[in-house]
Amino acid sequence: MPRMLLSVGYLSLAGAALAHNVTILSDAPVNQEITGLLWWVLIFAVIIFGVVAGALAYTIWKFRAKPGDNELPPQVHGNDRMEIIWTAIPLLIVMVLFVLTAQTLVKIKRPVAGSLPVEATGWQFWWDFQYPDEGLRTAGELVIPVGQPVEVKITSGDVIHSFWPPSLTGKADAVPGEDNYLRFMATKPGNYYGYCAELCGASHANMRFRILALEREDYNRFIEDFKAYEAPAPANEQAARGQQLFNAQCAACHTVKGTPARGVIGPDLSLFGMRTTLGSGVWDNTPENLKRWIQDSSAMKPSSKMPPFTQLSDTDLEALAAYLYSLKLDGFDFAQLPRY
Ligand code: CUA
Known part of the structure:
Protein backbone atom coordinates (compact mmCIF):
# COMPACT_ATOMS: atom_id res chain seq x y z
CA MET A 1 0.00 0.00 0.00
CA PRO A 2 2.70 2.56 0.90
CA ARG A 3 4.49 1.62 -2.32
CA MET A 4 1.32 2.26 -4.31
CA LEU A 5 0.86 5.64 -2.62
CA LEU A 6 4.45 6.48 -3.46
CA SER A 7 3.93 5.59 -7.12
CA VAL A 8 0.80 7.72 -7.26
CA GLY A 9 2.78 10.56 -5.69
CA TYR A 10 5.59 10.25 -8.23
CA LEU A 11 3.13 10.01 -11.09
CA SER A 12 1.26 13.14 -10.05
CA LEU A 13 4.57 14.99 -9.61
CA ALA A 14 5.66 13.95 -13.09
CA GLY A 15 2.20 14.89 -14.38
CA ALA A 16 2.39 18.34 -12.81
CA ALA A 17 5.82 18.94 -14.36
CA LEU A 18 4.68 17.70 -17.78
CA ALA A 19 1.50 19.77 -17.74
CA HIS A 20 3.60 22.94 -17.57
CA ASN A 21 6.71 21.91 -19.55
CA VAL A 22 8.85 23.94 -17.17
CA THR A 23 12.44 22.85 -17.72
CA ILE A 24 15.93 24.27 -17.44
CA VAL A 52 34.02 5.05 -6.35
CA ALA A 53 31.10 2.59 -6.43
CA GLY A 54 33.15 0.12 -8.50
CA ALA A 55 36.14 0.31 -6.15
CA LEU A 56 33.82 -0.12 -3.18
CA ALA A 57 32.08 -3.15 -4.68
CA TYR A 58 35.40 -4.72 -5.69
CA THR A 59 36.85 -4.19 -2.19
CA ILE A 60 33.80 -5.62 -0.47
CA TRP A 61 33.90 -8.70 -2.69
CA LYS A 62 37.67 -9.21 -2.84
CA PHE A 63 38.35 -8.77 0.87
CA ARG A 64 35.24 -10.41 2.26
CA ALA A 65 35.67 -12.77 5.24
CA LYS A 66 36.15 -16.32 4.01
CA PRO A 67 34.82 -19.35 5.93
CA GLY A 68 37.22 -20.41 8.66
CA ASP A 69 39.39 -17.31 8.24
CA ASN A 70 39.46 -15.72 11.70
CA GLU A 71 42.77 -13.89 11.41
CA LEU A 72 42.95 -10.08 11.28
CA PRO A 73 43.96 -9.04 7.73
CA PRO A 74 47.22 -7.06 7.29
CA GLN A 75 46.74 -3.53 8.67
CA VAL A 76 47.90 -0.91 6.16
CA HIS A 77 48.57 2.71 7.13
CA GLY A 78 49.03 5.48 4.58
CA ASN A 79 50.07 5.38 0.94
CA ASP A 80 51.68 8.59 -0.26
CA ARG A 81 51.36 7.84 -3.95
CA MET A 82 47.65 7.03 -3.79
CA GLU A 83 46.92 10.02 -1.58
CA ILE A 84 48.61 12.32 -4.06
CA ILE A 85 46.65 10.74 -6.92
CA TRP A 86 43.26 11.02 -5.23
CA PRO A 111 25.43 42.76 -22.70
CA VAL A 112 23.77 41.91 -26.00
CA ALA A 113 23.52 44.60 -28.66
CA GLY A 114 19.98 45.39 -29.72
CA SER A 115 18.36 43.95 -26.61
CA LEU A 116 15.09 45.19 -25.23
CA PRO A 117 15.52 46.86 -21.82
CA VAL A 118 12.90 46.03 -19.20
CA GLU A 119 12.88 46.50 -15.45
CA ALA A 120 11.62 44.04 -12.86
CA THR A 121 11.13 45.07 -9.25
CA GLY A 122 10.27 42.51 -6.59
CA TRP A 123 7.83 43.37 -3.83
CA GLN A 124 6.31 41.19 -1.14
CA PHE A 125 4.78 39.29 -2.97
CA TRP A 126 4.53 40.33 -6.60
CA TRP A 127 6.61 41.64 -9.50
CA ASP A 128 6.39 45.09 -11.04
CA PHE A 129 7.49 45.33 -14.68
CA GLN A 130 8.41 48.46 -16.61
CA TYR A 131 9.44 49.30 -20.15
CA PRO A 132 11.70 52.32 -19.54
CA ASP A 133 11.92 53.29 -23.23
CA GLU A 134 8.16 53.28 -23.64
CA GLY A 135 7.17 54.55 -20.19
CA LEU A 136 4.86 51.57 -19.76
CA ARG A 137 4.19 49.52 -16.68
CA THR A 138 2.58 46.15 -15.93
CA ALA A 139 2.59 43.68 -13.08
CA GLY A 140 2.73 39.93 -12.73
CA GLU A 141 2.96 39.25 -16.46
CA LEU A 142 5.68 40.63 -18.71
CA VAL A 143 5.12 40.70 -22.47
CA ILE A 144 8.25 40.29 -24.61
CA PRO A 145 8.93 39.64 -28.31
CA VAL A 146 10.18 36.33 -29.68
CA GLY A 147 13.61 36.45 -31.29
CA GLN A 148 14.94 39.61 -29.62
CA PRO A 149 17.25 39.43 -26.60
CA VAL A 150 15.71 40.94 -23.49
CA GLU A 151 17.78 42.61 -20.79
CA VAL A 152 15.95 42.62 -17.47
CA LYS A 153 17.24 45.01 -14.83
CA ILE A 154 16.29 43.41 -11.54
CA THR A 155 15.92 45.08 -8.18
CA SER A 156 13.70 44.97 -5.11
CA GLY A 157 11.55 47.45 -3.24
CA ASP A 158 11.70 45.71 0.13
CA VAL A 159 13.51 42.45 0.91
CA ILE A 160 15.70 40.18 -1.22
CA HIS A 161 13.84 38.23 -3.90
CA SER A 162 15.13 36.28 -6.87
CA PHE A 163 13.86 36.40 -10.44
CA TRP A 164 13.71 33.03 -12.18
CA PRO A 165 11.88 31.97 -15.36
CA PRO A 166 13.38 28.43 -15.58
CA SER A 167 12.52 27.68 -19.23
CA LEU A 168 14.23 30.90 -20.38
CA THR A 169 17.24 31.53 -18.18
CA GLY A 170 18.87 31.17 -14.76
CA LYS A 171 18.21 33.21 -11.63
CA ALA A 172 19.24 36.67 -10.49
CA ASP A 173 18.76 38.09 -7.02
CA ALA A 174 16.55 41.13 -6.60
CA VAL A 175 18.35 43.19 -3.96
CA PRO A 176 17.11 46.57 -2.63
CA GLY A 177 19.37 49.39 -3.80
CA GLU A 178 21.20 47.20 -6.29
CA ASP A 179 20.67 46.40 -9.98
CA ASN A 180 21.30 42.92 -11.34
CA TYR A 181 20.88 41.96 -14.96
CA LEU A 182 19.57 38.89 -16.72
CA ARG A 183 19.75 38.54 -20.47
CA PHE A 184 17.81 35.97 -22.37
CA MET A 185 15.78 35.41 -25.50
CA ALA A 186 12.58 33.48 -26.14
CA THR A 187 12.79 31.46 -29.35
CA LYS A 188 9.10 30.53 -29.51
CA PRO A 189 5.87 32.15 -28.39
CA GLY A 190 4.64 31.00 -25.02
CA ASN A 191 3.46 31.67 -21.52
CA TYR A 192 6.65 31.10 -19.53
CA TYR A 193 6.41 30.39 -15.81
CA GLY A 194 8.50 32.42 -13.40
CA TYR A 195 9.22 32.00 -9.71
CA CYS A 196 10.67 33.98 -6.87
CA ALA A 197 13.68 31.88 -5.93
CA GLU A 198 14.77 33.53 -2.67
CA LEU A 199 12.91 33.00 0.60
CA CYS A 200 11.27 36.37 1.18
CA GLY A 201 8.42 35.83 3.64
CA ALA A 202 5.20 33.94 4.22
CA SER A 203 4.13 33.97 0.58
CA HIS A 204 7.50 33.35 -1.03
CA ALA A 205 6.05 30.24 -2.67
CA ASN A 206 3.14 32.34 -3.97
CA MET A 207 5.33 34.98 -5.58
CA ARG A 208 5.31 33.93 -9.19
CA PHE A 209 5.11 35.67 -12.53
CA ARG A 210 4.72 34.96 -16.21
CA ILE A 211 6.65 36.00 -19.26
CA LEU A 212 4.41 36.13 -22.31
CA ALA A 213 6.51 35.85 -25.46
CA LEU A 214 4.69 37.07 -28.58
CA GLU A 215 5.60 37.00 -32.25
CA ARG A 216 7.29 40.22 -33.35
CA GLU A 217 4.27 41.82 -35.03
CA ASP A 218 1.99 40.91 -32.11
CA TYR A 219 4.49 42.40 -29.68
CA ASN A 220 4.79 45.62 -31.70
CA ARG A 221 1.02 45.90 -31.83
CA PHE A 222 0.83 45.26 -28.07
CA ILE A 223 3.29 48.08 -27.31
CA GLU A 224 1.68 50.53 -29.76
CA ASP A 225 -1.82 49.81 -28.46
CA PHE A 226 -0.63 49.99 -24.86
CA LYS A 227 1.02 53.38 -25.48
CA ALA A 228 -2.23 54.71 -26.92
CA TYR A 229 -4.31 52.97 -24.27
CA GLU A 230 -6.88 54.81 -22.22
CA ALA A 231 -9.11 52.73 -20.02
CA PRO A 232 -12.25 52.19 -22.11
CA ALA A 233 -15.43 54.04 -21.18
CA PRO A 234 -17.60 51.61 -19.19
CA ALA A 235 -19.70 49.55 -21.59
CA ASN A 236 -22.69 49.28 -19.30
CA GLU A 237 -24.10 50.38 -15.97
CA GLN A 238 -22.49 47.55 -14.10
CA ALA A 239 -19.01 48.40 -15.37
CA ALA A 240 -19.64 52.09 -14.64
CA ARG A 241 -20.56 51.20 -11.06
CA GLY A 242 -17.42 49.06 -10.92
CA GLN A 243 -15.26 51.94 -12.08
CA GLN A 244 -16.78 54.22 -9.44
CA LEU A 245 -16.12 51.63 -6.75
CA PHE A 246 -12.59 51.08 -8.04
CA ASN A 247 -11.75 54.79 -8.02
CA ALA A 248 -13.14 55.13 -4.49
CA GLN A 249 -11.72 51.94 -2.94
CA CYS A 250 -8.70 50.83 -4.98
CA ALA A 251 -7.17 53.92 -6.62
CA ALA A 252 -4.98 54.78 -3.63
CA CYS A 253 -2.89 51.69 -4.31
CA HIS A 254 -3.48 50.76 -7.96
CA THR A 255 -3.01 52.52 -11.26
CA VAL A 256 -5.24 52.20 -14.31
CA LYS A 257 -3.66 54.08 -17.22
CA GLY A 258 -5.77 56.97 -18.47
CA THR A 259 -7.99 57.16 -15.34
CA PRO A 260 -7.76 59.02 -12.00
CA ALA A 261 -6.47 55.78 -10.42
CA ARG A 262 -2.75 56.51 -9.94
CA GLY A 263 -1.74 54.51 -6.85
CA VAL A 264 1.72 52.96 -6.96
CA ILE A 265 1.70 50.86 -3.77
CA GLY A 266 0.13 47.85 -5.45
CA PRO A 267 0.37 46.27 -8.90
CA ASP A 268 -0.54 48.34 -11.97
CA LEU A 269 -3.92 47.04 -13.15
CA SER A 270 -4.13 48.89 -16.48
CA LEU A 271 -4.41 45.67 -18.48
CA PHE A 272 -5.89 43.44 -15.79
CA GLY A 273 -8.49 42.06 -18.21
CA MET A 274 -5.70 40.52 -20.31
CA ARG A 275 -3.87 38.83 -17.48
CA THR A 276 -3.90 35.04 -17.49
CA THR A 277 -3.36 34.96 -13.73
CA LEU A 278 -4.05 36.96 -10.61
CA GLY A 279 -2.34 37.03 -7.23
CA SER A 280 1.07 37.22 -8.99
CA GLY A 281 0.89 34.20 -11.20
CA VAL A 282 -0.64 31.82 -8.68
CA TRP A 283 -4.35 31.76 -9.54
CA ASP A 284 -6.09 31.55 -12.86
CA ASN A 285 -7.69 34.88 -13.66
CA THR A 286 -11.35 33.86 -13.28
CA PRO A 287 -14.24 35.96 -11.93
CA GLU A 288 -14.65 33.58 -8.96
CA ASN A 289 -11.00 33.88 -8.00
CA LEU A 290 -11.09 37.64 -8.50
CA LYS A 291 -14.07 38.06 -6.18
CA ARG A 292 -12.47 35.86 -3.51
CA TRP A 293 -9.24 37.81 -3.95
CA ILE A 294 -10.87 41.21 -3.44
CA GLN A 295 -12.82 40.02 -0.42
CA ASP A 296 -9.82 38.59 1.41
CA SER A 297 -6.60 38.16 -0.55
CA SER A 298 -4.67 36.98 2.49
CA ALA A 299 -6.91 33.90 2.66
CA MET A 300 -5.56 32.99 -0.79
CA LYS A 301 -2.05 34.32 -0.30
CA PRO A 302 -0.79 34.49 3.30
CA SER A 303 0.65 37.89 4.28
CA SER A 304 -0.78 39.56 1.18
CA LYS A 305 -0.46 43.32 1.73
CA MET A 306 -3.86 44.05 0.19
CA PRO A 307 -6.44 44.70 2.93
CA PRO A 308 -9.66 42.62 2.91
CA PHE A 309 -12.76 44.23 1.43
CA THR A 310 -15.38 42.15 3.22
CA GLN A 311 -17.83 45.08 3.28
CA LEU A 312 -18.42 44.80 -0.48
CA SER A 313 -21.68 43.13 -1.46
CA ASP A 314 -21.85 40.48 -4.15
CA THR A 315 -23.31 43.09 -6.51
CA ASP A 316 -20.36 45.37 -5.80
CA LEU A 317 -17.91 42.54 -6.47
CA GLU A 318 -19.65 41.68 -9.75
CA ALA A 319 -19.46 45.34 -10.76
CA LEU A 320 -15.75 45.56 -9.88
CA ALA A 321 -15.09 42.39 -11.83
CA ALA A 322 -17.02 43.76 -14.85
CA TYR A 323 -14.87 46.90 -14.77
CA LEU A 324 -11.56 45.09 -14.25
CA TYR A 325 -12.21 42.62 -17.06
CA SER A 326 -12.93 45.51 -19.43
CA LEU A 327 -9.33 46.72 -18.97
CA LYS A 328 -7.59 45.19 -21.95
CA LEU A 329 -6.33 45.65 -25.47
CA ASP A 330 -8.44 44.15 -28.22
CA GLY A 331 -7.36 41.27 -30.43
CA PHE A 332 -5.07 39.36 -28.05
CA ASP A 333 -5.71 36.00 -26.45
CA PHE A 334 -2.90 35.16 -24.06
CA ALA A 335 -4.78 32.10 -22.80
CA GLN A 336 -3.94 30.39 -26.11
CA LEU A 337 -0.17 30.58 -25.57
CA PRO A 338 1.52 27.24 -24.87
CA ARG A 339 2.84 27.04 -21.32
CA TYR A 340 6.49 26.46 -20.51
CU1 CUA B 1 10.00 36.98 -3.25
CU2 CUA B 1 10.58 34.82 -2.52
Missing part, protein backbone atom coordinates in the same frame (compact mmCIF):
# COMPACT_ATOMS: atom_id res chain seq x y z
CA LEU A 25 16.89 21.98 -20.35
CA SER A 26 14.97 24.09 -22.87
CA ASP A 27 16.57 25.32 -26.09
CA ALA A 28 16.41 29.00 -25.09
CA PRO A 29 19.88 30.43 -25.87
CA VAL A 30 21.01 31.19 -22.32
CA ASN A 31 19.67 27.90 -21.05
CA GLN A 32 21.67 26.12 -23.76
CA GLU A 33 24.85 27.48 -22.21
CA ILE A 34 23.75 26.42 -18.74
CA THR A 35 22.65 23.02 -20.03
CA GLY A 36 26.09 22.52 -21.65
CA LEU A 37 27.68 23.15 -18.28
CA LEU A 38 25.24 20.81 -16.61
CA TRP A 39 26.29 17.99 -18.97
CA TRP A 40 29.96 18.49 -18.11
CA VAL A 41 29.21 18.34 -14.40
CA LEU A 42 27.03 15.29 -14.97
CA ILE A 43 29.72 13.48 -16.99
CA PHE A 44 32.31 13.98 -14.26
CA ALA A 45 29.79 13.02 -11.59
CA VAL A 46 28.90 9.80 -13.39
CA ILE A 47 32.59 8.88 -13.88
CA ILE A 48 33.39 9.60 -10.22
CA PHE A 49 30.34 7.65 -9.08
CA GLY A 50 31.34 4.72 -11.30
CA VAL A 51 34.94 4.66 -10.04
CA THR A 87 43.96 14.61 -4.29
CA ALA A 88 45.30 15.64 -7.68
CA ILE A 89 42.52 14.13 -9.80
CA PRO A 90 39.59 15.83 -7.98
CA LEU A 91 41.59 19.07 -7.96
CA LEU A 92 42.00 18.81 -11.71
CA ILE A 93 38.28 18.09 -12.17
CA VAL A 94 37.31 21.07 -9.99
CA MET A 95 39.69 23.29 -11.97
CA VAL A 96 38.19 22.19 -15.29
CA LEU A 97 34.66 22.81 -13.96
CA PHE A 98 35.74 26.18 -12.60
CA VAL A 99 37.09 27.29 -15.95
CA LEU A 100 33.97 26.05 -17.79
CA THR A 101 31.71 27.77 -15.24
CA ALA A 102 33.63 31.05 -15.38
CA GLN A 103 33.52 31.01 -19.18
CA THR A 104 29.76 30.39 -19.18
CA LEU A 105 29.17 33.09 -16.57
CA VAL A 106 31.10 35.63 -18.61
CA LYS A 107 29.25 34.58 -21.76
CA ILE A 108 25.74 34.86 -20.31
CA LYS A 109 26.49 38.12 -18.45
CA ARG A 110 27.73 39.92 -21.54
